[in-house]
Amino acid sequence: MTSRLRSVLLSTVIIATTAIAAPLARAAEYPSRAIKLVVPYAAGGPTDVLARLVADYLGKDLKQTTVVENKPGAQGAIAAEQVARAEPDGYTLFVTAASIMVLNPLLYKKLPYDPQKDLRMLTVVTDLPVVMEVHPSVPAKTVKEFVAYAKANPGKLNFGSAGTGGTIHLAGEMFKQIAGVEMTHVPYKGAGPALTDLLSGNIQVMFDTLSTALPPVKGGLLRPLGVSSKERSPDLPDVPTVIESGYPDYQVGVWFGLAGSSKLPDEVVTKVMASMDKALNDVAFRASLEKIGFPVLKPKTVAEINQFVDEDRARWSKVIKAMNISLD
Structure with a gap:
């Protein structure tokens, strides 16, 4: 092997190693700058309040500034598209809802985002x-x-x-x-x-x-x-469920969670999910949400999150098709 060929091969190996190591290093040191939580609704509403509580907890746990950016409009599609198109580095996350991840794709033929291809659920915080x-x-x-x-x-x-x-x-x-x-x-x-x-x-x-x-x-x-839940609400213990009232197929939940780009590095996903799992188990965090009427769910694995969303999608798909509802 000539010295020139050896030099070329060595340079190629260095470049390839650097290309692999760089994103891993960035993920390992995540977060090294401020994290943005995009909220698809206006400031001051219930979702905004929830987002700010999540941002506060994440900021303290990850030891990094976490800010809320409100991007209302187009049934949440503006915010969803922003997150889907953002650099998949974990610094742009999405406080999302059932309507954005499940209902919009069933109601609109054209959307600027595909929740199943462009976005990845990281946790489900509450199911109202x-x-x-x-x-x-x-x-x-x-x-x-x-x-x-x-x-x-x-x-x-x-x-x-x-x-x-x-x-x-x-x-x-x-x-x-x-x-x-x-x-x-x-x-x-x-x-x-x-x-x-x-x-x-x-x-x-x-x-x-x-x-x-x-x-x-x-x-x-x-x-x-x-x-509309499977069990009675602790906030209204004397009010029966619709299921109890003789309609076993009636179950509705208005859920909110945290999502990010589908291309997020696994190391970033692991860190964010671990932090949110801690939040969902934190007594003070749970109390702050329950005080404003948001029941907090137990942490879910990736498989459980996907199953939760898939079941909700199947439930609403049946209703929307039966009622022939379309918003296009």
């Missing part, structure tokens, strides 16, 4: 049950009584939501399908205006998230008929 609540003018005090009342008054009941295609809209559509009742959907620009109209009696029923339903329900302003 939906509360079926009615205005006091509705005579029903149970789910069964409501179904009987709705069937006796077809088309006369209106249910509100935060907007067409959202989880609480589809929770109502699922109930219509399973219970065999007719109700008219009234979409609003947010849960607040819908709740206001429910309180005033302009609409009769709403399938609302636990966090926003608790104040008016506990204040006696609205009557809760059932919750």
Whole structure:
């Protein structure tokens, strides 16, 4: 072997070794600068509050500044696309939701991101049950009584939501399908205006998230008929589940979690997941979320996270196809 050939081979080996070692070194020292959590909703809302609690915990545990960046709009697609296209180094993460990871792809034919190809779930933080609540003018005090009342008054009941295609809209559509009742959907620009109209009696029923339903329900302003989880909510222990009420296929959860680019290095994924697992087991962190109506889940493995999302996708796919709902 000539000295020139030997020199060329040595240079090639050095370049190849450096190319492999560089990303591994960056992953090993992660995080060495500020982490950004992209939030798909406006500042001040429940998701934003959750994101800031997550950012605070991650920042302290990973010993690095963690900031929240709100990117609302397009049903979460703007934020999702930003994270999907970001450098896959772990410095841009995504506080995401069921509507973005599961519902959008089922409702829209064209999206600027593919949650199954572009994004990777890192943890599921909370899974909020939906509360079926009615205005006091509705005579029903149970789910069964409501179904009987709705069937006796077809088309006369209106249910509100935060907007067409959202989880609480589809929770109502699922109930219509399973219970065999007719109700008219009234979409609003947010849960607040819908709740206001429910309180005033302009609409009769709403399938609302636990966090926003608790104040008016506990204040006696609205009557809760059932919750959408498998088990009763500790916050409303006297309210039966819809499953208990005779509808075993009715299960709805509004879940939120943390995601990142599908191309994140395994070492970064391991560090972020380990930090979030610690958060989900942390008494103070759990209490801070439960205080604002977010029940905290136990840590899940990668396989369990994927199964959780796949089951939710299958559940909603069935409802959306049956109702022939499309937002394109």
